[in-house]
Amino acid sequence: MEEKPKEPKMPMTSFASINEDLVQNIVKRLPASSFASAACVSKSWNQICNQILSKPKFASAFSLNPNEKVAFEEVVNKVLSAPIRPHFAIANIIGSGVDLREKLDFLATKLGSQTPIIVSCASGIMGRDAVTGEHREVMLEEYWADGESNSCFGIILTVGFLPGLKVDVIPLLQPRKVHRPALVDCFVTNIRDYAASVSGWASPVGIILFGDEGADQKPVMEKLDHAMSRDTVIVGDERAQFLYRSGIESRNDYGSSEYFPAAVALVFARDRDKPCGTGEIQFHAALSSGVSAIGPRYKAVSVRNIGSETGRTTLLTARREGEQEIQDGQRILDDINNELVNQIGRPDLYIGVTEQRKCLVGSEKSRVMTFLVFHGVMGGDQEYLFADGGGIRTGDYFQFYYSDPTTALSSCNEVSKNFRKLKLDWSSRNCLQAGVSDVCSKELVGGFVFSCCGRGESFFERCNVDSSPFLDNFPGVPMAGVFCRGEIGRGFSVLNADEGPQERTLHCCLHVYSTAYLLVSYTPAPPEH
Known part of the structure; x- marks a missing residue:
């Protein structure tokens, strides 16, 4: 009886390799939720998913759909249309009567309850449309001017995956009792403790900060500037409405009667336990600066503060640097307005005050730092110059600044040149x-x-x-x-x-x-x- 010829065997290693390539080709095309499920199928699939998401990734989407629910679904579907593991999310919204709690809960459902999330109301947003891909900058006031006030809504959602960093939200708490200051020292200490616990270094890589619209962020930024390494970048929105969710549940108890969040920081710190090869x-x-200096420097002679902590006004007299004559507010403004006579329109006017102040956190050793602090000019009379906010002291020097589109455009172009230099530097x-x-x-x-x-x-x-x-x-x-x-x-x-x-x-x-x-x-x- 003749034996049937044996069929040639396919090398198992070759089949396994082809199979893995096929799996990778399929998995990398999955939306984020399906990708997360695929990573749980087996160890080999998890390894494939880790290879696909081995580098950091940002996903951002913008929508002006007047239907809030549809707009949120558009941006969420866009940012989750490809594999990503959310390490943080920021949603910035324009519109009236927006329920931030509802939006925060919706995002937590979609992105996971452990994902640090900040939702805020902004005066305008910029980004790429989730449907058309067109880039747009939209200001809330301009949107209303187009007759859309009854259906005005817009959102920009950003989700980030940053392997090698740890990210969380840390709030600045303020007692609800009248005239009780925010717990700034505790806030700064909490940021440093968090960074030290995950990285071994008390200063994080960066902070994105959102301040409450009714709270004074000047002492917050002064202490952060004092306490953080010069390498720590801090950006954000000084006055906003916001809600947040931290990855640590105990930080989310901000609805109590005792405290409310006066600011919230999204903190990015290096991960000392990051996997090898990351x-x-x-x-x-x-x-990009948008103000220009004008006129001489002045020295504050007499200073008075009126109003509450959340709405203070400074009344002051001053003398020109190098002169002895004390000038009232009206005379100072007349001199500045004479220098502004050739400016088109009515620019906004500020004084930039040079403040030398002692800074410390807790019982640590203090050091003197020099700050430039801007105060809006509110007017003046034959006795005082009126400046928005407090903190100015007798003996402080200041100079006037005005909003200047020419300076802003030139500065914006300079930033663009620096970005271009940065790209060339990276390459070389x-x-x-x-x-x-x-x-x-x-x-x-x-x-x-x-x-x-x-x-x-x-x-x-x-x-x-x-x-x-x-x-x-x-x-x-x-x-x-x-x-x-x-x-x-x-x-x-x-x-x-x-x-x-x-x-x-x-x-x-x-x-x-x-x-x-x-x-x-x-x-x-x-x-x-």
Whole structure:
């Protein structure tokens, strides 16, 4: 009896390899929720998923759909349309009567209850439309002016995956009792303790801060600036409505009768337990200034404060630097208005006060720091100059500044040039380190923009100016932006190469008519040999 010829055996290793490639091709096309389920199928599938999501990733989407539910579904579906593991989420909303609690709960359901989330109301938003892909900057006031006030709603949602970093939300609590200050020292200590617990270093990589619209963020930023390493970048919105969810449940008890959150910080700290082979994430910052100095410097002679902690006004007299005559508010304003006579329109006027103050946290040793603090000019009479806010002291020097679109446009162009230089520097440095034959691998992952609500199309008389440094240099990179009523920015010397020694010692964290940019870059770990 003849034996049947044996069929040739296929090498098992070859089949396994083909099978793995097929699985990877399928899995990397899955939406985020299905991708998460696939990672739980088996160890081999989990390894494949980890390979697909080995690098940091940002996903951002924008919607102006007047139906709030549809708009939220559009942006959530877009950011979760491809594999991502949410390490944090920020949703910025424009509209009237928005239920932030409902939006926060919806996002927690979609992204996971352990994901740190911040939801805030903004004066405007900027980003790419979830449906059309078109980039837009939209200001709330301009939206209303188009006759859409009855159906005005917009949202920009950003989700980030940052392997190698730990991320969480930490609130600044303030007692609800009248005249009780916010627990700023405790807030700063909590941020440092969190960073130290996950990284071994008390200063995080970066902080995105949202301040309550009724709270004074000046003492907060002064203590953060004092306590954090110069490498810690801080950006954000000084005055907003917000809600948050932390990955630690005990931090979410902010509905109690005793405290309310006066600010909330999304803290990014290095992970000392990051897996071997994980690359390095860096935060970079830049600032486009929108004010110009005018007139001489003055020295405050007499200072009075009126009003409450949340609505203080400073009344002051001053003398020109180098002169002895004391001038009242009306005379000072007349001199400044004479210098502004050739300006088009009526620019907003500020005084930039140079303050030397002792800073400390808790019982630590204090040190003297010099801050530039802006105060809006509210007017003047034959006795006093009126400035918004408190904190000015007799002997402080100040200079007038005015909102200037020419300066803002020039500064925005300078930021764009610095972004371009940064890209070239990455390329040349990587090629030198890796060798000509290797691929230059440093890349931008994503970024944020925090711009003054006084800027935008009406200020520049052209659209998308504040977004232009991103659009011109990183057109395919996810970017989310908001227009604020007070932009926070600290740590700008990284990209502002033209800063001199004096500017580096003069600290300014709360800006006016400016735009703060945050870039997040990634450098893969070098291959093991």
